[in-house]
Amino acid sequence: MNAVILAVLIMLVLSLLRVNVVLALVAGALAGGLAGGLSIDKTIEVFSNGLGGSAEVALSYALLGGFALAISATGLPNLLVEWVLDKVGKEGESKGKTLSKALIVFSILVMSIFSQNLIPIHIAFIPILIPPLLKVMNELQIDRRLIASVVTFGLTAPYILLPAGFGQIFHGILAENMENSGLAVEMADIPKAMLIPTAGMVAGLLAALFVYRKKRDYRPSELIETEKGNYSKKGIIFSLIAIAAALIVQLQLDSMIFGALTGIIVIYISGAIKWNEADQLLTEGMKMMAFIGFVMLAAFGFADVLKETGDVDSLVAQAAEVIGNNKSLAALLMLLVGLLVTMGIGSSFSTIPIIATIFVPLALEVGFSPMATIALVGTAAALGDAGSPASDSTLGPTAGLNADGQHNHIWDTCVPTFLHYNIPLILFGWLAAMIL
Numbered sequence: 001m002n003a004v005i006l007a008v009l010i011m012l013v014l015s016l017l018r019v020n021v022v023l024a025l026v027a028g029a030l031a032g033g034l035a036g037g038l039s040i041d042k043t044i045e046v047f048s049n050g051l052g053g054s055a056e057v058a059l060s061y062a063l064l065g066g067f068a069l070a071i072s073a074t075g076l077p078n079l080l081v082e083w084v085l086d087k088v089g090k091e092g093e094s095k096g097k098t099l100s101k102a103l104i105v106f107s108i109l110v111m112s113i114f115s116q117n118l119i120p121i122h123i124a125f126i127p128i129l130i131p132p133l134l135k136v137m138n139e140l141q142i143d144r145r146l147i148a149s150v151v152t153f154g155l156t157a158p159y160i161l162l163p164a165g166f167g168q169i170f171h172g173i174l175a176e177n178m179e180n181s182g183l184a185v186e187m188a189d190i191p192k193a194m195l196i197p198t199a200g201m202v203a204g205l206l207a208a209l210f211v212y213r214k215k216r217d218y219r220p221s222e223l224i225e226t227e228k229g230n231y232s233k234k235g236i237i238f239s240l241i242a243i244a245a246a247l248i249v250q251l252q253l254d255s256m257i258f259g260a261l262t263g264i265i266v267i268y269i270s271g272a273i274k275w276n277e278a279d280q281l282l283t284e285g286m287k288m289m290a291f292i293g294f295v296m297l298a299a300f301g302f303a304d305v306l307k308e309t310g311d312v313d314s315l316v317a318q319a320a321e322v323i324g325n326n327k328s329l330a331a332l333l334m335l336l337v338g339l340l341v342t343m344g345i346g347s348s349f350s351t352i353p354i355i356a357t358i359f360v361p362l363a364l365e366v367g368f369s370p371m372a373t374i375a376l377v378g379t380a381a382a383l384g385d386a387g388s389p390a391s392d393s394t395l396g397p398t399a400g401l402n403a404d405g406q407h408n409h410i411w412d413t414c415v416p417t418f419l420h421y422n423i424p425l426i427l428f429g430w431l432a433a434m435i436l
Contacts, residue, residue, distance in 0.1 A: 002318065003311035007032025008344045011302070011389065015410045021389045025298035029305040036309025043305055050304030051297045058293030060256035061399065062286040064127040067246065067263045068403070069285030074235035074272045076132050101140050104133065105150055105209075112154020117165035121247060123155065123396030124256045128243055128263075130400025138218045144401045146212035148413040149420055151397040152386050153205045156348075156421065160382050161191055161198040173352050174378055181360035185374055193374035193436060197382070200428025204420035212416075218406050238270035291409075292399040299390035303345040312341060316358045323362065330366045331376060331433040334359050335426050338380025343388045351381040371436040379429030387418025 011028030015021050026047070033043030111129060115121050130147075137144065159167040171190045178185050242263040250259030264282065267273060273281060306312055319337045323330040334355070342351045356377055363373040385393050394413045401407040 002315050003032045003036030003309045004306050004315050004340060004344055006035045007302070007306055008340055012343070015389045015414070018408075018410065021409060022294050022298045025295070025302045025390060029298075029302040032302075032309060032311075033305045036306075036311045038305070038309060042308075046305050046308045047301035050301035052300075055297075056257065058296055060124070060260065061127065061292050061296075062290065063257055063260035063264065064124065065287070065290075065399075066282035066285035067242075067260045067267075068127040068131045069281050070264060070267045070273055070278070071128060071239050071242065072132050073277070073281055074239040074267070075232070076236055076239045079236060097140055100136075101142055104136065104140070104142065105146065108133075108147060109150045109154055112151045113158050116155060116158040117162050117167055119247070119251070121250050121256075121259075122166065123392050123399075124250055124259060125247070126151065126396045126400040127403075128246065130397075131403040134401070134404055135220075138220060141215035141217060143212040143214065143216040144218075144407050145216075145412050145416045146208055148394075148397040148401060148407070149205065149208035149212065149416050151400075152393050152413070152417040152421065153201060153208075155393045155396065156382065156385050157198055157201045157205075160201070160378065161194050163187060163191055170349060170352075173349055174356075174374070174381070177352050177356035178360050178374070178377060181356045181358075183360050183364060183370060183373060185370055189371060190374055190378065193371045193432065194378050196432035196436075197375060197379040197425055197429045200424030201421050203428075204424040208416065208420045218404075232272075234270070235272040238266060238272045242266035242270075291402070292395045295390060295395055295409075296392070302390065303347075303350075306344050312344075312354055313358075315340065316355055320358050320362045323366065325366055327366050327368065328430075328434070330362065330368075331430045332426075334363070334376050334380050335383060335429050339383040339422060339426070342381065342384030342391075344384075347391070348381045348383075348385040351384075352377065355380055368433060369436055372433045375429060375432035375436055379425055379432070383422055383425050383429070386421035387414055389414050393417075 007028040010031050011024045014024035014027055019027075029047050030040075030043055033046065034040065038046070108129070111125060115123070115125050130151075137147070159165070159170045161167065163171045171187055174190060175185055175187055245266050246259045246263030248259075249262040250256055253259070268275075268278060316337055319333045323333055338351060338355055341354055342348050345351065359377055359380065360373060363376055368376065385391050388394060389410060394409070394417055398407060398409040398413045401413070402409065407413070
């Protein structure tokens with residue numbers, strides 16, 4: 001069996017059986033390395049060398065976790081809770097809760113979309129925005145699987161469709177690699193070609209809004225427990241200033257590390273939290289985000305092992321051999337191979353160079369139009385970003401929603417997002433290839 005298929009299957013099966021994702025990634029990497037012809041020593045060496053690639057991400061999330069908990073300690077979450085409950089009391093419980101739920105879901109969706117294009121901070125906003133909102137969500141009994149689906153949509157659909165921010169990077173990589181593989185395309189054509197696949201994700205989002213609309217009970221959040229009204233105007237003002245400062249520095253220096261550090265410094269200087277409590281708060285916040293750091297470390301090692309085996313390229317080549325001149329089968333296999341590759345390496349941006357080299361000439365040979373080829377390669381790369389246990393598009397939502405230990409990464413984030421986005425992407429991507 002191809003080492004990529006074996007490694008990804010082992011990783012996914014173990015994750016679904018509730019084995020810790022880090023252990024699942026290590027086991028999958030070991031199996032993939034051995035199946036790909038690497039010795040045990042070589043597999044361990046490559047895996048270990050790959051760990052350093054995510055050190056910056058791990059440190060970023062640790063600091064953002066500390067920053068998020070410091071923000072919570074200022075009383076901002078309690079203010080949000082009181083505002084929502086006051087709104088419910090004035091408008092009637094049923095109507096008020098419905099409006100509040102809609103407002104929260106819509107606000108999170110908009111912020112997630114903006115994080116890819118208008119304010120390109122990617123997942124850096126999650127540990128700042130989501131943990132303080134958990135108390136409100138608990139009061140309103142919002143199913144966190146819905147929020148995970150909403151955030152993942154906002155993290156993936158915009159860069160697939162819109163040529164701005166991370167979308168400009170994705171479209172640029174797609175255009176460059178397609179040209180290097182024998183098909184020059186206009187950047188302006190990419191959004192047109194990706195419109196149908198993105199429509200599939202919209203359909204998946206609408207399905208999630210319907211499926212997870214029912215109430216779901218969670219125990220009271222234990223992040224920061226304070227009495228009603230136990231916050232100061234000063235604390236709220238400086239928490240908002242800290243959030244703004246963190247985002248500005250993040251954008252200016254292109255560094256989540258220094259963005260989070262800036263926010264923490266503002267909170268420290270303001271006196272919004274006591275100095276003798278600050279160290280404990282930051283430590284607890286770092287613990288809260290430790291999970292995502294370890295998963296990202298293991299994911300980088302996992303991806304490096306798969307690349308070292310050479311079976312990523314052979315998987316693409318083997319699919320090309322099976323296709324022949326069958327356009328319908330060609331479209332389906334290209335999409336499925338893209339899904340496997342991205343699920344394995346955890347990055348749609350890194351998948352494009354791997355698949356474009358063979359898929360572009362193959363698509364032209366089989367008879368796909370340039371627009372259909374764009375849709376195929378773009379969708380094949382995007383597949384798996386949602387739903388992968390090792391993707392930041394799923395790790396980010398989990399990091400925020402599991403801040404109080406009540407949201408499972410696999411069953412509450414990965415499985416819902418896989419079903420709601422990967423399946424529609426395959427169907428609509430195949431449709432785009434057939435009609436464009």
